[in-house]
Amino acid sequence: MAGENNIIKLENISKRYDGKTVLDNINLYIREGEFVTLLGPSGCGKTTTLRLIAGFIQPDEGRILLDGNDIAGVPPYKRPLNTVFQRYALFPHLDVYDNIAFGLKLRKTPTNEIDRRVRKALKMVAMSDYEDRDVDSLSGGQQQRVAIARALVNEPRVLLLDEPLAALDRKMREDMQLELKEMHQKLGITFIYVTHDQEEALTLSDTIVVMREGKIQQIGTPRDIYNEPVNSFVADFIGESNILDGTFIKDGLVSFIGKEFECVDTGFGENAPVDVVVRPEDVYIRRSQSGTQFSGTVKSCIFKGVHNEILVDTDEGFEMTIQDYNPFEVGEKVYMLIKPEDIQVMKKERTANILTGTVKDAGTIQLLGADFPVSCDFAAGTPVRVEVPFSSVDLMDNLDEGVISGEVHFILYKGNHYHLTVRTDDGDFLYVDTNDIWDKGDLVGIRFSDQDEIRISELQNEN
Amino acid sequence: MRIKRTTWALPYFIFLLLFVALPLVMVLFYAFHGRDGGITLANFVRFFQTPEDLHTFVYSIEIALITTVLCLLLGYPAAWIMSNSNLSRSSITVMLFILPMWINMLIRTLATVALFDFLRAPLGEATLIFGMVYNFLPFMIYPIYNTLSKMNKSYIEAAQDLGANPVTVFTKVTVPLSMPGVLSGVLMVFMPTISTFAVAELLTMNKIKLFGTTIQENINNGMWNYGAALALIMLVIIGITMLFSDSEQEQANEAGGLI
Numbered sequence: 070m071a072g073e074n075n076i077i078k079l080e081n082i083s084k085r086y087d088g089k090t091v092l093d094n095i096n097l098y099i100r101e102g103e104f105v106t107l108l109g110p111s112g113c114g115k116t117t118t119l120r121l122i123a124g125f126i127q128p129d130e131g132r133i134l135l136d137g138n139d140i141a142g143v144p145p146y147k148r149p150l151n152t153v154f155q156r157y158a159l160f161p162h163l164d165v166y167d168n169i170a171f172g173l174k175l176r177k178t179p180t181n182e183i184d185r186r187v188r189k190a191l192k193m194v195a196m197s198d199y200e201d202r203d204v205d206s207l208s209g210g211q212q213q214r215v216a217i218a219r220a221l222v223n224e225p226r227v228l229l230l231d232e233p234l235a236a237l238d239r240k241m242r243e244d245m246q247l248e249l250k251e252m253h254q255k256l257g258i259t260f261i262y263v264t265h266d267q268e269e270a271l272t273l274s275d276t277i278v279v280m281r282e283g284k285i286q287q288i289g290t291p292r293d294i295y296n297e298p299v300n301s302f303v304a305d306f307i308g309e310s311n312i313l314d315g316t317f318i319k320d321g322l323v324s325f326i327g328k329e330f331e332c333v334d335t336g337f338g339e340n341a342p343v344d345v346v347v348r349p350e351d352v353y354i355r356r357s358q359s360g361t362q363f364s365g366t367v368k369s370c371i372f373k374g375v376h377n378e379i380l381v382d383t384d385e386g387f388e389m390t391i392q393d394y395n396p397f398e399v400g401e402k403v404y405m406l407i408k409p410e411d412i413q414v415m416k417k418e419r420t421a422n423i424l425t426g427t428v429k430d431a432g433t434i435q436l437l438g439a440d441f442p443v444s445c446d447f448a449a450g451t452p453v454r455v456e457v458p459f460s461s462v463d464l465m466d467n468l469d470e471g472v473i474s475g476e477v478h479f480i481l482y483k484g485n486h487y488h489l490t491v492r493t494d495d496g497d498f499l500y501v502d503t504n505d506i507w508d509k510g511d512l513v514g515i516r517f518s519d520q521d522e523i524r525i526s527e528l529q530n531e532n
Numbered sequence: 533m534r535i536k537r538t539t540w541a542l543p544y545f546i547f548l549l550l551f552v553a554l555p556l557v558m559v560l561f562y563a564f565h566g567r568d569g570g571i572t573l574a575n576f577v578r579f580f581q582t583p584e585d586l587h588t589f590v591y592s593i594e595i596a597l598i599t600t601v602l603c604l605l606l607g608y609p610a611a612w613i614m615s616n617s618n619l620s621r622s623s624i625t626v627m628l629f630i631l632p633m634w635i636n637m638l639i640r641t642l643a644t645v646a647l648f649d650f651l652r653a654p655l656g657e658a659t660l661i662f663g664m665v666y667n668f669l670p671f672m673i674y675p676i677y678n679t680l681s682k683m684n685k686s687y688i689e690a691a692q693d694l695g696a697n698p699v700t701v702f703t704k705v706t707v708p709l710s711m712p713g714v715l716s717g718v719l720m721v722f723m724p725t726i727s728t729f730a731v732a733e734l735l736t737m738n739k740i741k742l743f744g745t746t747i748q749e750n751i752n753n754g755m756w757n758y759g760a761a762l763a764l765i766m767l768v769i770i771g772i773t774m775l776f777s778d779s780e781q782e783q784a785n786e787a788g789g790l791i
Contacts, residue, residue, distance in 0.1 A: 125689055145692040152693045158686035162708045171704075172694035223694065 075137075076101040076227060076259050077122060082131035084117055084283075089496075091117050093283040095131070099227075099261065099276075104253050106262045106270040109280035110306070115263045116155075118280075119229050122261065124148050135226075151220035152229040156236070157212045159204040165191075165215050166200040172223040190218040193252065210241045221252070227259040234269065246272050267307045271295065279303050295348075300415055301488075304346040305481055309378075311352070311389050313484045315345035315414070323414055326484060327385030328363050330407060334414040344415040349392040351411035354379065354403050361404035365389070367397045381405070387484035422457040422499055425528060434525070438495045439473045441517060445525045452528040459488065459502035461519040471514020475499065477507045491515065559767075562760035575761035585746055585762070592743035593769070596726040599664040600672075603721045604714065606665065607672035611713075612706070614673075615680035626677065629670050637667055641734050648735075655737050663735040664725055671720035679713030680706070723770050 077099040084092040092114045099105050107115035120126050121133060124145035132139050140148060151172070159168050169190055173183045191197045194214035204212060213233060220228055230249075234242045250273055253260050264270055270277050271291040279286040279294060279302075287299045298304035301312045315325030317337035323330055325345045337343055355361055365383035376392045381403060383389060389405070397403060426436035428451045434443045436455060447453060468474045478498070479490035489501040491513065499515065507513070517523060566572040579585055614625050632640060641663055648659050683706070691705045729744030743766060750759035 123689075123693060125692070144697075145689070146695045146697050150693075152690070154686050154690060156684070156686060158684065158690040160687060160690070160705065160709075162711075171691070171696075175695045175700060175704075219694070 074101045075099065076135065077261075078132075078134040078137075079118070079121075080132045080134065082118075082121065082128045082133065084114075084121065084126070084128050091283050092121075092128070095283075095285060097278060097285065097288070099259060102257050102259055104250075104260045104262065104273060104275045106264060106274040106277050107280060108264060108267060108270040108277050108306075109286075110265055112282070113280040114283040115265075115280050116231055119152075119231055119261060119263050122227075123150060123152050123229055149226040150229055151223050151225040151227075152231065153213075153216050153220050153233045155231045155233065157216040159212055159215055159219070161205060163204070164200070165196070165202050165204060165207070168204060168215060169219045169222050171219065176223075186222050187218075190222040193221065194218045194248075209236050210245070213237065213245065217249075217252075221256070225258065227261060230260065230262045232264055233262075235264075235266075242269070249273060271307070279306065281306075297413055298346060298415065300418060301344045301346070301481055302479075304344075304413070304415070309349050309390060309392075311347045311349065311484060312481055313345045313347070313387070315343050317341045317343045317414060321409075323412065326363065326383055326387040326389070330362065330412055331409040332412040332414055333409050334412070337414060337416060342417050342420050344417055346413040346415065347389075347407055347411060349378065349390045350376070351407065352389060352391040353406040353408075354381070354391050354393050354397070355406070356401075356403065358404045361406045364402065364404045367399050367401045367403055369399060370397050372396065379403075388482075389484065419500065421459065422462065424455045424457060425452065426455055427452055437473055437493055437497050437499075441472050443517065443523055443525070444520060447525070447527060454526050454528045456524040456526075457499075457517055458519070458522045459500050461517055461522045462491075462499055462501040463516050463518045464489070464491070464501060464503060464505065464507065465514035465516065468512060468514045470516070472516045474512060474514050477509055477511040477513060480507065480509055559760045559763055562757045563764045564761075565757055567757060575758050576765075578758060579761060579765065588741055588746050589743050589765070592726055595661065595664070595732075595742065596722055598661055599668060599725045600718055600722045602661065602665045603669050603672040604718065607669055607717060608676055608710075608714070611673045611676035611680055614677050615683075626674075629673050632666075633670055638730060638734070640667065641731050645734055655735060656739060657736075660732055660735050660740055663731050664728070667731060668721045668725060671724075672717040675716035675720065676710060676713040679710045679716075683709055719773065722773060726770065727766055 075098045077097075079095050079097040082092055082095040082097075083090065095114075095118060097118075107118055109115050117126070121128055124140070124143060127141065132141065134140070135148070160171065163171065166187055169187045170183050173186060178186075187200070188197070191200060194217055196211065196214050196218065199207065199211065199215075204215065207215065213236075216233070233249075234245050237245060246269060249260075253273075262270075262273060271294075274291055276288065277291055277294050278288050281302055287294055287303050289297075294303065294307055298307060298310075304310045304312055313325045315323050317323050317334075317340070318329065319339050320335040321331060321333070323332045323334070323343065323345060353361075358364065363383055363385070365381040368380040368382050368388070370377050370379045373392075376394055377396045379391045379393060379397055381389050381391055383405075391405070424436050426434045426441075428445060428447045428449055429435050429440055430449050431446075432442055432444050433440045434445060434453060434455060435441075436443075443455070445453070463471075464477075465471045473493055473495075475491045475493040477489055478492040481488040483502075486502050486504050487506070489503060489507060491499045491501055493499060493515065563575055564571055564573070566574055579589075610629070614629075617625070644659075644663050644666065645655070648655060653659060687705055687709060688701055691701045696704060727744045729742055729748055732740055732742040733745060743762070747759050747762045747766070750756075750762065
C-alpha cells in the first residue's frame with residue numbers, strides 16, 4: 070500500500086483516555102483521491118481516528134503524516150482538511166449563506182469570489198434557493214447538505230465525514246449516499262468516512278477499514294472484506310453469515326457441521342481448528358437429493374423482499390441461514406450444497422482462554438484479580454499458566470454465584486452454540502461457549518466448571 | 533370529583549391580583565391624580581421642572597450603566613474561564629461566586645462599609661460602584677456561564693475546522709452564541725441597580741442620592757402622588773429595556789438564560 074501518492078499516513082498511532090486504550094498501534098495509509106471508510110461498532114475508535122486526523126486531539130504515540138510531513142504540531146485551523154460533523158454543527162447565529170461563507174471570509178477571499186463559490190457549492194448540494202434561510206428552519210437532510218457545502222466550499226485536500234447520514238431516515242440516507250458518491254467522483258478529493266453501517270460502507274467505499282476495540286481488523290476493498298473476511302468478527306459485522314467451528318483436515322479439505330467439504334484454502338496445517346464462514350446466499354438449497362452434500366429440515370422461511378431467508382436445522386444438529394429466491398415450507402425436507410470457492414476458512418484467534426495467575430494453596434489459584442477454586446499440585450506462590458476451554462466457563466444470572474462478574478460484550482452464533490466475549494469488571498476478556506441465550510450487555514457471574522478440562526502448567530520465569 | 537388544573541392556579545391568580553396588579557393600578561391612579569383628587573399630569577410636569585430630581589434620575593441611570601458594563605467586563609471572562617475548566621473544579625468555582633448571595637444583601641453591604649472604614653477609604657461614588665458591582669456580579673456571571681457551558685462544543689470545533697484561530701473562534705462563534713446569556717445578565721444587573729437605594733445610602737453615608745431614594749423620600753413624606761409618578765417613570769424605563777431585548781428573550785430561554 071505504501072505508494073508515492075499517499076496523502077495521509079498514520080504510523081503506530083496509540084491513544085489513551087484515563088488509562089483506557091482507545092486506539093492501539095494503528096497503521097493506515099490513505100491514497101490521494103480515495104474514498105476510505107472507517108467501519109466498526111461504537112467504541113471501536115473510528116471517530117477518535119478521524120478526530121486525530123482533523124487535529125482536535127493529539128495521539129499519545131505515533132505520527133500522522135500529511136504529504137509525508139508530520140503534522141503533530143499543526144492546529145486544526147491550519148490543516149487543509151474539512152469536516153462534516155455528525156450533528157452538522159451549523160452555526161445557529163448565521164444563515165445558510167454565511168455558514169457556507171464562514172471559511173472563505175476567514176481567509177479574506179474577495180467578496181465576489183466568495184459569492185461565486187458559495188453559489189456553486191449551494192448548487193452542488195441542490196440548495197440554491199435556501200441561501201437566506203435560518204439553519205434552524207431546515208430539515209435534517211437540508212442541514213446535512215449545508216454542512217457538506219460548508220466543508221467543500223473551502224476546497225479541502227481531504228474531506229472528513231463523521232457518520233454524516235446517521236440522523237437521516239432510510240430513504241434519504243440512500244439518496245444522500247448516491248449523491249456523496251457522485252460528489253466524490255466529480256471532485257476527485259480524498260474522502261475519509263466514519264460509519265457503523267456496514268451497508269453504507271460497502272456502497273460508498275473504495276477501501277474499508279474495519280476496526281474493533283482500537284485495533285484495525287482488516288483493510289480491503291468492499292468485495293475483499295465481504296468475500297474474504299479475516300476473522301469471525303469481520304464476517305459477522307459485514308453482512309449476514311454462517312460462522313461455524315471447523316477442522317482443517319488438510320489443504321483443500323475442511324470439516325464443519327459434521328461433514329467434510331472441499332475448499333480452495335491451503336496452509337492452515339493438518340487437523341487444525343479453524344473458523345469457517347459461509348454466506349447465506351452461497352448455500353444452495355434443493356428439494357431433491359442428487360448432487361447435494363447434506364440435508365436438513367426447514368425451521369422457518371421469511372420473505373425479505375428480493376429473497377427468502379430460510380433457517381434450516383441440519384440432520385447433524387446445526388442451524389444454518391440460507392437465502393434463496395424460492396420459498397420453502399416449514400418442516401420440509403431439504404438438501405444443501407456448498408461450492409468449494411464459497412467456503413471461507415479463517416485461522417482461529419484462540420482455542421481456549423489462556424490466563425496467568427499464582428497458586429494460593431492446593432485448591433485455589435489467584436486469577437483475574439480473584440481466588441478461583443481450581444485444584445493443582447504446584448506449591449503456593451508458583452506462577453502458573455492456566456488454560457480454560459471455552460466450554461468450561463460458566464455464566465450465572467446471579468452475580469453472587471460467580472467468583473467474579475462481568476458483562477456480555479459480543480455474541481456470535483456458531484450454528485449449534487453461542488460464542489460469547491465477556492468483559493470482566495477488571496477489563497479482562499473471557500471467551501465462552503454456551504447453549505444459553507444471553508443478550509449483549511447482560512451482567513453475569515463467572516465461574517469455572519469441568520475442572521478436568523482446565524490445564525495448568527508452571528509459568529517459566531523469564532526474568 | 534376531579535379537580536381541574538385551573539383550580540390549582542386559583543391561589544396564584546389571587547396572589548398576582550392582590551400583590552402585583554392591584555399595586556400597579558394604584559401606582560397608575562396616584563400618578564395621574566393631584567392631591568385634590570382630580571385627574572392631572574401635574575405630577576409629571578413637576579418632575580421635569582425639578583432639576584434636582586431630573587439630575588438624580590439621569591445620575592441613577594449613569595450609575596446603573598457603569599455597574600452593568602463593569603459587571604459584564606468582569607463577569608464574562610469569569611464565566612468563560614469557568615465554562616472551560618473541568619466540571620468538578622468549575623462547580624466549586626461557581627459555588628464560590630454564588631456563596632455571598634447566601635447572605636442578606638444589607639448585611640453584606642454593611643460588612644463592606646465596615647471594611648472600607650477599616651481601610652480608611654472615603655465613602656463616595658467609587659465605593660458605591662464597588663458595592664453595586666460586588667452585589668450584582670453573580671447575576672451577570674451565572675446566566676453567561678449557563679449559556680457558555682451548555683453551548684455545543686462542536687460549534688467551536690467546526691469553526692477551528694473551517695480555519696478559525698482561537699481568537700477568531702472566540703469573537704465569531706463563542707461571543708455571538710453567548711449573547712442570550714449576556715442579555716439575560718445585563719437585564720438582571722441593570723434592572724435592580726437602577727432602582728436600588730439601600731446600597732447607595734449605606735455605602736455613601738447618604739452623600740449620594742439615587743432615584744430609588746428620591747421615590748422613597750417622597751412616599752415617606754406623604755407625597756404619594758408625586759412618588760407614584762416617579763415610580764411609574766422608572767417602570768417605563770425598565771419596560772423599555774425589556775422591550776429592547778424582547779426579541780432575544782425566546783433565544784435566551786432556549787439557551788438557558790436565567791430569565
